[in-house]
Amino acid sequence: MxxxxxxxxxxxxxxxxxxAAIEQEFSVTGDGRAALARxxxxxDGIVQRLWNEIIVSSHPASTDSGSKPAxxxxxxxxxxxxxxGFGRGWLFPHxxxxxLFLHAGGxxxxxxxxxxxxxxxxxxxxxxxxSPATRNLAECERLDPNNVEFAxxxxxxxxxxxxxxxxxxxREKAIPRLVSRDCQNLIQNLAxxxxxxxxxxxxxxxxxxxxxKDGPGGLRDYNVANWLALxxxxxxxxxxxxxxxxxxxxxxxxxDAALDFQMxxxxxxxxxxxxxxxxxxxxxxxxxxxxxxGASIGANDAxxxxxxxxMRVYFGHVLSVHRVCNQLLEEIPAAWSSLYRQFQGWRxxxxxxxxxxxxxxxxLQQPGGLRDxxxxxxxxxxxxxxxxxxxxxxxYKVEQALPALAATPPRGAELWLYLQETxxxxxxxxxxxxxxxxxxxxxLLPELKGIEALVVRDFYHRYxxxxxxxxxxxxxxxxxxxxxxxxxxxAELQSELEQPELLYLAxxxxxxxxxxxxxxxxxxxxxxxxxxxxxxxxxxxxxxxxRYLVANHLEMSAAMRRDxxxxxNVKLFAERVGVxxxxxxxxxMTYADIKAVxxxxxxxxxxxxxxxxxxxxxxxxxxxADERVHTGNKDDGSGGNLAHLRSLAPxxxxxxxxxxxxxxxxxxxxxxxxxxLAHAEMAARxxxxxxxxxxxxxxxxxxxxxxxxxxxxxxxxxxxxLAAWGMNIVKANAFSNAAGMVVDTFxxxxxxxxxxxNLQEWERLKKSIAAVVKGEADVARxxxxxxxxxxxxxxxxxxxxxxxxxxxxxxxxxxxxVLTQDRPGLLYRMCSLVSKHECNIEIAxxxxxxxxxxxxxxxxxxxxxxxxDRQAAxxxxxxxxxxxx
Amino acid sequence: MTKVEAIIQVSKLEAxxxxxxxxxxxxxxxxxxxxxxRQKGHTEFYRGREYTVDLIPKVKLEIVLADEMxxxxxxAITAAARTGKIGDGKIFLSRIDEAIRIRNDERGESVL
Numbered sequence: 001m002x003x004x005x006x007x008x009x010x011x012x013x014x015x016x017x018x019x020a021a022i023e024q025e026f027s028v029t030g031d032g033r034a035a036l037a038r039x040x041x042x043x044d045g046i047v048q049r050l051w052n053e054i055i056v057s058s059h060p061a062s063t064d065s066g067s068k069p070a071x072x073x074x075x076x077x078x079x080x081x082x083x084x085g086f087g088r089g090w091l092f093p094h095x096x097x098x099x100l101f102l103h104a105g106g107x108x109x110x111x112x113x114x115x116x117x118x119x120x121x122x123x124x125x126x127x128x129x130x131s132p133a134t135r136n137l138a139e140c141e142r143l144d145p146n147n148v149e150f151a152x153x154x155x156x157x158x159x160x161x162x163x164x165x166x167x168x169x170x171r172e173k174a175i176p177r178l179v180s181r182d183c184q185n186l187i188q189n190l191a192x193x194x195x196x197x198x199x200x201x202x203x204x205x206x207x208x209x210x211x212x213k214d215g216p217g218g219l220r221d222y223n224v225a226n227w228l229a230l231x232x233x234x235x236x237x238x239x240x241x242x243x244x245x246x247x248x249x250x251x252x253x254x255x256d257a258a259l260d261f262q263m264x265x266x267x268x269x270x271x272x273x274x275x276x277x278x279x280x281x282x283x284x285x286x287x288x289x290x291x292x293x294g295a296s297i298g299a300n301d302a303x304x305x306x307x308x309x310x311m312r313v314y315f316g317h318v319l320s321v322h323r324v325c326n327q328l329l330e331e332i333p334a335a336w337s338s339l340y341r342q343f344q345g346w347r348x349x350x351x352x353x354x355x356x357x358x359x360x361x362x363x364l365q366q367p368g369g370l371r372d373x374x375x376x377x378x379x380x381x382x383x384x385x386x387x388x389x390x391x392x393x394x395x396y397k398v399e400q401a402l403p404a405l406a407a408t409p410p411r412g413a414e415l416w417l418y419l420q421e422t423x424x425x426x427x428x429x430x431x432x433x434x435x436x437x438x439x440x441x442x443x444l445l446p447e448l449k450g451i452e453a454l455v456v457r458d459f460y461h462r463y464x465x466x467x468x469x470x471x472x473x474x475x476x477x478x479x480x481x482x483x484x485x486x487x488x489x490x491a492e493l494q495s496e497l498e499q500p501e502l503l504y505l506a507x508x509x510x511x512x513x514x515x516x517x518x519x520x521x522x523x524x525x526x527x528x529x530x531x532x533x534x535x536x537x538x539x540x541x542x543x544x545x546x547r548y549l550v551a552n553h554l555e556m557s558a559a560m561r562r563d564x565x566x567x568x569n570v571k572l573f574a575e576r577v578g579v580x581x582x583x584x585x586x587x588x589m590t591y592a593d594i595k596a597v598x599x600x601x602x603x604x605x606x607x608x609x610x611x612x613x614x615x616x617x618x619x620x621x622x623x624x625a626d627e628r629v630h631t632g633n634k635d636d637g638s639g640g641n642l643a644h645l646r647s648l649a650p651x652x653x654x655x656x657x658x659x660x661x662x663x664x665x666x667x668x669x670x671x672x673x674x675x676x677l678a679h680a681e682m683a684a685r686x687x688x689x690x691x692x693x694x695x696x697x698x699x700x701x702x703x704x705x706x707x708x709x710x711x712x713x714x715x716x717x718x719x720x721x722l723a724a725w726g727m728n729i730v731k732a733n734a735f736s737n738a739a740g741m742v743v744d745t746f747x748x749x750x751x752x753x754x755x756x757x758n759l760q761e762w763e764r765l766k767k768s769i770a771a772v773v774k775g776e777a778d779v780a781r782x783x784x785x786x787x788x789x790x791x792x793x794x795x796x797x798x799x800x801x802x803x804x805x806x807x808x809x810x811x812x813x814x815x816x817x818v819l820t821q822d823r824p825g826l827l828y829r830m831c832s833l834v835s836k837h838e839c840n841i842e843i844a845x846x847x848x849x850x851x852x853x854x855x856x857x858x859x860x861x862x863x864x865x866x867x868x869d870r871q872a873a874x875x876x877x878x879x880x881x882x883x884x885x
Numbered sequence: 886m887t888k889v890e891a892i893i894q895v896s897k898l899e900a901x902x903x904x905x906x907x908x909x910x911x912x913x914x915x916x917x918x919x920x921x922x923r924q925k926g927h928t929e930f931y932r933g934r935e936y937t938v939d940l941i942p943k944v945k946l947e948i949v950l951a952d953e954m955x956x957x958x959x960x961a962i963t964a965a966a967r968t969g970k971i972g973d974g975k976i977f978l979s980r981i982d983e984a985i986r987i988r989n990d991e992r993g994e995s996v997l
Binding site for chain 2: 560562564606609611612616619800852
């Protein structure tokens with residue numbers, strides 16, 4: 001047996017025995033750092049022994065003359081260097097062993113070729129996974145743009161054997177020179193590689209089965225943060241800096257705790273899987289939690305009672321690494337291209353009196369300002385609006401402000417005001433993520449506490465529950481900029497929403513119930529939604545909308561599993577939703593919810609099915625508006641709304657019955673209980689004044705309700721009067737009951753801010769409308785004056801007019817649908833023409849989407865559907881009228 | 886061994902899955918599919934735009950079975966998926982030469 005063979009056998013025994021002992025020790029202590037140190041020392045010993053046996057003994061200078069190189073064993077100008085993870089002394093059980101065979105250059109490469117091959121072969125035979133590189137000093141000093149990773153690996157170089165002086169030249173001269181010269185390139189490349197890696201993992205730490213090495217916030221990010229700090233410091237000092245000074249002490253403490261924890265977890269995974277696999281699978285999570293791997297680091301043992309608790313501790317550590325890494329990527333200017341920095345410089349112009357912006361990072365103008373909770377809320381609103389990130393100092397200030405805030409957290413309308421403004425901003429999801437990472441979100445909305453970093457075992461979900469909710473909000477905001485055909489359809493719906501903030505709030509809360517294990521999550525989410533609505537002091541109608549969305553967030557997905565082209569299924573689902581606005585919200589919620597499950601979940605197949613179901617239901621709702629309420633019948637057709645109203649106002653029961661008898665069911669779906677009761681009151685006052693009007697300002701527009709006795713030209717006249725006042729009618733509904741009383745509601749935008757600037761104009765407008773309704777004012781003349789002054793206005797998008805009659809969708813009326821270019825006075829002109837053709841408007845559903853007016857009128861003539869001749873004549877007249885400017 | 890490929894209505898997937906479990910089928914592969922046979926497309930107008938669906942959404946199931954199971958499985962699928970109307974779907978059967986479990990190279994019917 002040759003010497004080398006004997007050594008190999010010895011080393012095999014040693015390696016096997018010692019590896020088993022390390023594993024055994026880890027199974028008892030769970031101490032990853034100790035295991036890595038012991039394994040590094042073991043491999044150090046093995047490679048040094050092989051160096052002596054193969055390199056030193058085969059070199060003539062060592063054997064013949066007995067003379068030794070200046071320092072270290074073996075030939076001069078040749079050294080063995082540990083790099084990468086091995087260089088750091090972090091040799092995980094199944095990690096590659098990064099070795100650099102360093103030589104001085106000249107002929108030495110060919111001289112050492114054979115010994116290097118034999119040396120490497122021996123390590124492979126020992127079943128060690130070797131990752132070798134051979135370079136001369138000059139090559140180490142040059143940055144290879146195709147292999148930046150090698151230059152980075154040198155930052156962790158460590159002497160193992162051979163010519164120590166050569167190694168010293170590498171470490172003390174070549175590497176500082178490389179870093180000084182190529183600092184910008186190194187940082188930019190490192191930043192790009194890191195961002196690409198983060199992107200691959202969806203830019204979030206919150207994966208249900210995270211990768212503890214490469215995932216955002218994993219061990220690789222720990223290294224990236226250190227490398228960035230090291231390169232920056234070395235570039236300034238031109239020598240190796242003191243490692244302890246690289247990061248601020250405040251970051252270092254959490255950072256080191258995270259490192260210890262992650263070392264233990266990765267070590268555990270390698271031993272558990274028996275291979276280089278860093279994925280923290282569900283089964284591994286259970287086992288790690290049961291063994292409380294790393295639990296003593298930064299958490300109390302008693303805090304961990306189950307896997308979800310252990311995963312929260314895990315995410316806590318990962319998050320702190322992710323934050324430090326991202327902060328360095330943001331704050332080191334060289335980490336960005338000059339174009340990006342120019343863009344960020346441009347963005348600094350968005351600075352306000354409260355916040356300044358430098359390189360895309362928000363700083364506080366007044367450091368003590370965060371003592372005011374409003375300032376804190378404004379900070380995140382600013383972030384959501386401009387897509388900026390918080391600077392490290394700002395984050396630190398937020399953390400400092402939290403204890404005081406926790407004593408008296410903001411609530412009620414004040415909190416909702418800021419929250420809703422934040423939710424509708426384009427970067428709301430990032431602001432929510434930042435609030436969540438800083439523990440501010442659960443402080444403001446404790447209903448979300450249970451889903452913080454919560455892993456729920458579900459085959460389809462990829463992210464934790466909180467991240468899933470943020471992602472759903474993000475997907476809706478991104479719709480506008482998407483080029484995808486599907487996204488554009490849904491983006492159109494989104495732009496039509498009257499109160500998008502309610503949808504975003506519902507998305508934030510929709511899975512909050514998952515924090516309570518074992519319960520039906522939808523029911524618990526509804527309870528938490530109620531609690532949250534109370535905390536935010538939401539308006540009752542808004543509260544009902546959010547509650548409805550949370551309660552039904554799975555219903556449209558369920559409906560998609562039925563035959564979506566079957567009219568009976570469409571009718572069933574549309575009737576359950578009831579109102580077009582809710583249908584839009586539910587459709588968008590379903591879209592966002594599915595899309596946030598995992599990147600592949602929203603397939604074109606599903607997107608198409610969802611869209612088909614939506615349009616079928618939307619069409620059903622606009623074409624089935626004249627089913628009537630019959631208060632005397634057992635099935636009154638109100639779907640329980642009537643019973644609810646009676647319970648709210650028991651003494652007004654008869655009054656309500658008289659008012660509602662014969663009104664379309666659609667009326668009850670559109671108007672909430674408080675509206676209906678107010679309308680019934682107005683109807684009861686008709687004896688005193690035959691024209692009852694109510695004008696109020698709602699969030700986006702004004703709402704005028706008219707209750708009076710039906711007559712010809714009524715709807716047209718009021719539309720004309722509003723247009724004459726310069727108001728833009730964006731939506732309108734007109735309904736009549738069995739007693740011939742009409743309830744018309746007009747929603748309009750005040751284009752010239754007449755009502756906003758002049759409070760006395762509210763009364764003047766109402767008087768003007770009343771005069772028109774009573775026939776005391778000439779609406780045609782009023783409108784003529786207004787239209788004259790607006791003649792020069794140019795339309796931006798041309799909408800072709802489409803007119804359609806449908807006799808089949810109603811038992812009593814003919815439906816007329818007109819799609820045309822919106823313009824001042826349009827409704828007046830159209831409805832006047834309808835009245836001139838002796839048609840009565842039973843129901844009107846008026847909507848405006850951008851420059852398109854979508855008007856649906858249910859018409860009768862002489863109490864019956866329109867004859868074919870009348871339809872043809874009216875159609876011709878409408879086409880001519882609408883063709884004229 | 887036989888491969889059963891069944892193209893069925895989306896709304897019948899749950900019923901078919903239940904029926905297959907009842908006759909002892911534990912594993913299956915399900916694909917989202919689109920297509921049409923004699924059942925033609927569907928057109929819906931919305932806001933003046935025409936949305937035509939030429940290919941109707943379906944799901945396709947694939948199961949590989951021991952030959953003695955095939956008839957039982959075909960009956961379970963047809964019973965659960967049938968409405969009697971056009972569009973109920975189709976079942977295709979084909980021969981399979983070999984089955985291999987990737988994890989351990991096991992071969993034959995025991996893999997199924």
